[in-house]
Amino acid sequence: MRESSPRGAAVRFGRMAPTVSVSDMAKAIDFYGSILGFTKVFENGNPVGFAILQKDGAELHLALHRGHQASACNVAHLMVEDAAALYDHLARSKVRIIKTMRDADFGLRCFVFADPDGNRIDVGQGL
Template structure:
């Protein structure tokens, strides 16, 4: 029997982001972005799932974690400029300023309190909802 992944339908895939302080990270993502905590594991918590609309983010405790120069997640939104302005108003660290990229996205990169970088994009020429 041969295997062919092209016949397998993929479902939701959610990034797991390491954080040094689960409580601080949950507070950041819930208060700044409006995520809701839908799952917590451990006492004290060592793993949390956050959800907002179609976006899901998993946070895992890694004591002493520091972010790197790599993006850990890509978030598609329907209004990148509005989110960018919101983050600027809250003094969230912007790593790369908003721009219209030649690959068809209005995009920017921000960092969470641990320095985890998240790339945000909005399709420029699409009227469809975020994927």
């Protein structure tokens, strides 16, 4: 049996992309595309049950789960260069803000918004 290294020290990690459950794939793709500027780069199934969206260095996977119920926990953390600009854009676009923007003692300007399915996305910018 192979012994594991402490804390994964010997293993180099690459990109990690969260998968977000949605109840309506077309509505989710439209939201992330038209509001946040993501581009769909992959889809699978007929009807589409899985899609990959990308923008800059961010990647988001969407998985169709009819009857999906959102959690009270954040499902993804998005680091941005200008949290205030994104916050203002989302507010103008009437996106539901869960937690208003603040400068947190842990070194981030941050806020939380919800997608149309109620999935919570935590946004941060280093201070």
